[in-house]
Amino acid sequence: MSAVLDNPIHDEHEHHGPPKGIARWLFTTNHKDIGSMYLWFSFAMFLIGGCMALTIRAELFQPGLQLVEPEFFNQMTTMHGLIMVFGAVMPAFVGLANWLIPMMVGAPDMALPRMNNWSFWILPFAFGLLLSTLFMEGGGPNFGWTFYAPLSTTYAPDTVTYFIFGVHMMGISSIMGAINVVATILNMRAPGMTLMKMPLFVWTWLITAFLLIAVMPVLAGVVTMMLMDVHFGTSFFDAAGGGDPVLFQHVFWFFGHPEVYIMILPAFGVVSQIIPTFSRKPLFGYHSMVYAVASIAILSFIVWAHHMFTVGMPLFGELFFMYATMLIAVPTGVKVFNWVTTMFRGSLTFEAPMLFSIAFVILFTIGGFSGLMLAIAPSDFQYHDTYFVVAHFHYVLVPGAIFGIFAAVYYWLPKWCGNMYSETLAKWHFWMSFVGMNLAFFPMHFLGLAGMPRRIPDYALQFADFNSISSVGAFTFGATQLLFLYLVIQAIRSGKPATDQVWEGAEGLEWTIPSPAPYHTFSTPPEIK
Amino acid sequence: MRSRLGLGALSLLLSAFYAADVSAEYGVNMTRGVTDISHSVYDLHMTIFWICVAIGVVVFGVMFYSIFKHRKSKGAVASNFHDNTTVEILWTIVPAIILIVMAIPATTVLIDMYDTSDADVDIKITGYQWKWRYEYLGQDVNFFSSLSTPKDEIYNAAQKNENYLLEVDNALVVPINKKIRFLVTANDVIHSWWVPDFAVKRDAIPGFINESWTRINEPGIYRGQCTELCGKDHGFMPVVVRAVEQAEYDDWIIQKQEQAKAAAALAALTFTLEEQMQRGEEVYLKTCAACHQPNGAGIPPAFPALKGSDIALNDIQKHIEVVVDGIAGSAMQAYGDQLSDVDIAAVVTYERNAWGNDTGENISAADVVDYRNK
Ligand SMILES: [Cu+2]
DSSP: OHHHHHHHHHHHHHHOOOOOSHHHHHHOOOHHHHHHHHHHHHHHHHHHHHHHHHHHHHHTTSSSOOSSOHHHHHHHHHHHHHIIIIIIIHHHHHHHHHHHHHHHHTOSSOSOHHHHHHHHHHHHHHHHHHHHGGGSTTOSOOSTTTTOTTTTTTTSOTTHHHHHHHHHHHHHHHHHHHHHHHHHHHHOOOTTOOGGGSOHHHHHHHHHHHHHHHHHHHHHHHHHHHHHHHHSOOOSSOGGGTOOHHHHHHHHHHHHHHHHHHTTHHHHHHHHHHHHHHHTSOOTTHHHHHHHHHHHHHHTTSOGGGGGGGGOOOHHHHHHHHHHHHHHHHHHHHHHHHHHHHHTTSOBOOOHHHHHHHHHHHHHHHHHHHHHHHHSHHHHHHHTTBHHHHHHHHHHIIIIIIHHHHHHHHHHHHHHHSBOOOHHHHHHHHHHHHHHHHHHHHHHHHHHHTTOBSSOSSOOGGGHHHHHHHHHHHHHHHHHHHHHHHHHHHHHHHOOBOOSSOSTTOOSGGGGSOSSOOSSOOSSOOOOO | OTTGGGGTHHHHHHHHHHHHHTHHHHTOSOOOOSBHHHHHHHHHHHHHHHHHHHHHHHHHHHHHHHHHHSBGGGTOOOOOOOOOHHHHHHHHHHHHHHHHHHHHHHHHHHHHHTOOOSOSEEEEEEEETTEEEEEETTTTEEEEEOBOOOHHHHTTSSOOOTTTTSOBSSOEEEETTSOEEEEEEESSSOEEEEEGGGTEEEEEOBTOOEEEEEOBOSOEEEEEEEOSOOSTTGGGOEEEEEEEOHHHHHHHHHHHHHHHHHHHHGGGSOOOHHHHHHHHHHHIIIIIHHHHOTTSOOBTTTBOOOTTOHHHHSOHHHHHHHHHHOOTTSSOOOGGGTSOHHHHHHHHHHHHHSTTOOOOOOOOHHHHHHHHHO
């Protein structure tokens, strides 16, 4: 194989190396450069959103108001959610897509490189705008990341307008990114790479991209309706003018529910690459994995109102959304069973990517269990808008999406930078994150069941102990991420050189090219067996 | 919780088991509550919980078995299987069946919850930023219920009492063993009225009326909170319900009706500036201080200062108008139907004379009536 590849790569490398300096990053159309920028950007946002989370946890460490006033607390919960969802998780997955999809399907680059550059460069402006509202008169958005009207329209601070523009920009960026992914996967696969031969990461991203294209315009629509209500005298969401505040929630969650799968499907893909490698055994049930992801994606369009069981929908509506939601457990279960069976009778080793992947399977499943509980409408009346829900979605997002991203970074970093990371430090990172995260979020189940509502800056005395534990966990988890930053930089600068194969059991086109991956790869399509 | 954390996720699951057992004492599980519905909800919750635990034990059991037995370091050699149609069909169908079994009781309970017919008592609940209003339909009883925890406790200047943040000035009083229907709505933003012991949670949505009901089996005091983010003081609008025997309830209703008459009679009297200031301060601290702050400085720009404000120093008519009719499209509510004419006159007088706003003017209930009649 390497004989086939060497020549073209070398030619390309000599003639078009990357330009030097800032211009390289501003004008780059190279999928690897853009992927790296996405990943660094997302990590910066992760730290900023993390600081906001720590502000929240510091205030909640003890009952009473100590550090911040309720107005600011609400800005923190809102911004933490927005930054983590749109700034940290989504761009990280786009970064991975950029780096990996062309290498996995044997394409020289993304299909639309200039648009790729633009989708990235919109983001710093969108988030700059959003973050700047914190320093404006009246403060930043304070209506929760779900921004329910009329709290976010009639009763919103003036900065809501910047928030709306920020969301529009993020939406444009995501849609362009998604179009690019679809175009690349459908048009740029190397000859012989049939759809059913694609690595699962590529499959999950293809499906995610379709979800994005379907729902980001809905988000754009709902914020535009808000803009009209705020500035142009319409009453989409104002009952006094004939509008309907519940309409907002329907439209929002029509976007919002597929959105949660947008944040998790690529992580499914990552884990489906990693577990077979470190089990030294092919993925169990490749076909059913693909079908499961596709059915989850389709079902995600008909379950949105399970976020709204208490708004007073008619009985039939409640029942429909309850049944549909329970149904999602079936394909999700299939995925979990497949991962576990892949490990079964394998030959397992536990390097950092595998540790994060195993934790992913276990903890995501726990999040799935609480999700199943939340699907039962009558019980949801007790869980809804309490810390039980906070525990649930942090279990699917932190050890789900975020552990998935960590796993991916450890797995492919040697290919990206050509050096190995320090396995010892990575193990520390894993165990500290694992303990910190569980300490932070597990007690939240208890808090919610015992009756603590979410989004409150202060709480009754019986909630004090679990809140303190949770805060300690959150700070542990947060501090540990600085270790991650350190060890990534250490690997890039001075890690041991990696082999081309990197991992003993790894399979796929990306492992056939040299480490570090040359600036241009697969200028001539590889041969697929 | 014990110190089993090192064992990782399995121990977490175990701690959840353990937690479920000691639920009542430590507040780690859902309350069973005091209504038939809340009992059914609790049972559903526990059933689905144990189903999840059982699935978890099997799945994680297999996984940990592999983790311990099939390690490369122990010389495990990977086999190469990657498909098995029978197994795959089985683990699609079995969960589906479990789900159907689960959906049946859930449906029954939900249908029960939705049956709001034949109520004995009807109570309209309205969410305001940040308090609740309770109206007993057909009884002429109607009052506001807001947090009664002192600011000093919140700001850690005083010892916090046992019911910190879960106490109100006027609790909702209801009879036990009667079907009580709640008609839930809101005046400004969306709130949500929740009492865990009844398993009743309903969103209070401006412009819409949601229905819900309960029948309480045991007398007692039941506490809950607003559960939909509703702005600054979302964390400070608790719900307190006192459930009493029918006889006590009847007495209470009569007493409330008499209080209302006495309050109406006040409108005919005239008060000195000092009396007005005293009443006005009470009303102000209770009703207005959350936004305009006790010292009148407000929290600009969201909530304007009244101290030295143009309206509070000059145009009396405008001042009465703002308080009675509110300011459309802002958090400033119309207090005309929340406060009596006497209280409105008192609070306006207070605002025009407190914090160095020394206009010396004394506004009477008659002035408010005049404004309303215009
Ligand atoms: Cu509220």
